[in-house]
Amino acid sequence: MSVLNWSGVLSPHVARLAPGEPAGDLVLDVRDLRMRYGRNDVLSGVSFTARRGEVLALLGPNGAGKTTTIEILEGFRMRSSGQVSVLGTDPAHGGEAWRARIGVVLQSWRDHGKWQVRELLAHLGSYYAPYAAPGLPRPWDVDELIATVGLDEQARQRVRRLSGGQRRRLDVAIGIVGRPELLFLDEPTAGFDPEARREFHDLVHRLADREEATIMLTTHDLDEAEKLADRILILAGGRIVADGSADELSRRMSTQAEVRWSRDGQRFVHSADEPTRFVRELFRQYGESVEDLEVRRASLEDTYMALVRQAETGAGLGGDEVTRTFTVVAG
Amino acid sequence: MNAGWVAIRAGGRRGWIELRHTFTTPSDLVTLVVWTAILLTVMLWMRTTTVPGTHFSLGTAMLASMIGMTVAFNGLATLGGILTVEREDGTLLRAKATPNGMTGYLIGKVITVSGTIAIGVAATLITGAFLFSGLAVGSAATWLTLIPVLLIGLLATLPIGAVLGSLFPSARSAGLLTLAIGGLAAISGIFYPITHLPHWLQWIGQAFPMYWLGLGTRSALLPANLASVEIGHSWRHLATFGVLTAWAVAGLLVAPLLLRWVARRESGSSVAARREKVLRQVAG
Numbered sequence: 001m002s003v004l005n006w007s008g009v010l011s012p013h014v015a016r017l018a019p020g021e022p023a024g025d026l027v028l029d030v031r032d033l034r035m036r037y038g039r040n041d042v043l044s045g046v047s048f049t050a051r052r053g054e055v056l057a058l059l060g061p062n063g064a065g066k067t068t069t070i071e072i073l074e075g076f077r078m079r080s081s082g083q084v085s086v087l088g089t090d091p092a093h094g095g096e097a098w099r100a101r102i103g104v105v106l107q108s109w110r111d112h113g114k115w116q117v118r119e120l121l122a123h124l125g126s127y128y129a130p131y132a133a134p135g136l137p138r139p140w141d142v143d144e145l146i147a148t149v150g151l152d153e154q155a156r157q158r159v160r161r162l163s164g165g166q167r168r169r170l171d172v173a174i175g176i177v178g179r180p181e182l183l184f185l186d187e188p189t190a191g192f193d194p195e196a197r198r199e200f201h202d203l204v205h206r207l208a209d210r211e212e213a214t215i216m217l218t219t220h221d222l223d224e225a226e227k228l229a230d231r232i233l234i235l236a237g238g239r240i241v242a243d244g245s246a247d248e249l250s251r252r253m254s255t256q257a258e259v260r261w262s263r264d265g266q267r268f269v270h271s272a273d274e275p276t277r278f279v280r281e282l283f284r285q286y287g288e289s290v291e292d293l294e295v296r297r298a299s300l301e302d303t304y305m306a307l308v309r310q311a312e313t314g315a316g317l318g319g320d321e322v323t324r325t326f327t328v329v330a331g
Numbered sequence: 332m333n334a335g336w337v338a339i340r341a342g343g344r345r346g347w348i349e350l351r352h353t354f355t356t357p358s359d360l361v362t363l364v365v366w367t368a369i370l371l372t373v374m375l376w377m378r379t380t381t382v383p384g385t386h387f388s389l390g391t392a393m394l395a396s397m398i399g400m401t402v403a404f405n406g407l408a409t410l411g412g413i414l415t416v417e418r419e420d421g422t423l424l425r426a427k428a429t430p431n432g433m434t435g436y437l438i439g440k441v442i443t444v445s446g447t448i449a450i451g452v453a454a455t456l457i458t459g460a461f462l463f464s465g466l467a468v469g470s471a472a473t474w475l476t477l478i479p480v481l482l483i484g485l486l487a488t489l490p491i492g493a494v495l496g497s498l499f500p501s502a503r504s505a506g507l508l509t510l511a512i513g514g515l516a517a518i519s520g521i522f523y524p525i526t527h528l529p530h531w532l533q534w535i536g537q538a539f540p541m542y543w544l545g546l547g548t549r550s551a552l553l554p555a556n557l558a559s560v561e562i563g564h565s566w567r568h569l570a571t572f573g574v575l576t577a578w579a580v581a582g583l584l585v586a587p588l589l590l591r592w593v594a595r596r597e598s599g600s601s602v603a604a605r606r607e608k609v610l611r612q613v614a615g
Contacts, residue, residue, distance in 0.1 A: 025542035067600050071440035076427070096334060100430035106599035108606060114352040123348065126341045130334035178430070186599060204531045 346442020406488025414496025490582025
């Protein structure tokens, strides 16, 4: 069983390093990242870390600064201030060898329409060959990669003839052709049908488990974030308002759980602060006549909505009240 | 193996692949053939007209000029246009996301555009040799002049094309570039001896590489006595190489700076923003 604590106050950065843990394992280390366009603060002190093999989902309303954050980490955009380390290097000064260790999948690509799928993957892969290391062959074998993303039948097709979902899978294939140690995925499954989505999720799990790649993705699909991510970051009002697993987040927000049951063919719903006690009481009173019992914690969606609302209305309270950290204590 | 060298070779392959694409994509091929056919038809029309003050066919003279214009036009407008289009569709950003990708990308583009020019020049010359009389395609002296002119012409125009491609904000505005370069052809003595234009237009024409490229290819392919209709009654070889070299040096100095500046500004959101703008313009 695990017990959850969280403190209501906070340090300027949420970066959590337990004593004695090696900092060398950190793939992403972002401290007090700020971005300002003119007089408009898009990011006002974003801090988080990621370890090797971790899958991070960055959630947040439109305009919260998700894309800006990712573009700064990718080295495509200069920041106003703050410390950023990506694979041990400041992305503002990342060279080509650093670039070779990173994979990028953006929201909209329309490039290379005349190229054939296999031709393009083989070509882009060839740039990575000099960056192979012992135990880390680069690039990925083209045919294996095509099979991995399920484009065997399209291998000789021109890119512009691909369907939306196929095009997206090609984008992912290009993103991982250099066997990246860190992969950025910006809304990777937008426009996928449920089957393609499931296959994509399997692929992400495989990359994180077998390849030990660290993955950072943005998505609007909370269900997807819950399935894929070891940790969820919620960005709202220019800062990280929550950082934890889906389970931690929903426990943290839900003071109430929903209890549903039926008795004598009638259905009941009740919101309980202490669901265990409520259910015990329910059985004490009605015993065996209670049927179809369900106890539901707040969903990630409820948590997300609550946190974002809190961040938006609480913007005037000063950031520290919004940002909270919590730790899981095994007990 | 050295990563820079790998990127250079990848660029070579890229140029070759894209050149092959041009010749296997029906729409590209049709554009190329139709363009060449229109020009040849016009020149055939002019075959019996003579260059003023001579008994030489104006059609043949135009064909010789046209070789120079092909280099200038493709070097400036085609490369510039490709760069703006590929900035918009994310190709440039893809190159940026790949280690040493920009090196490979640029080498590839230079090869693709030079290859297209070489094929266009060869096609015009071969058809021209059959259809027009008076082209000196058989003499060694012709090639000893033509090849250096074409090479220095590429060096003079490709970097400037890259600069123009970096400066134009969208593929749409790059259409204006094509128009402007078409206008430049009209005052560069391509279709008619430049000496028949007002003086001030002659000066403008001579400021740009297209005039000198046309003069250079005419000097290689036409009989020596046709120099009489040129400015100063001479082919002005020294001036030709001087001006084209000056353009090449200027372009090679400025282009890398501008390209680096453009590449630095590329990001996913800038590509997405441009795309949205295009969509809005189409809708509105």
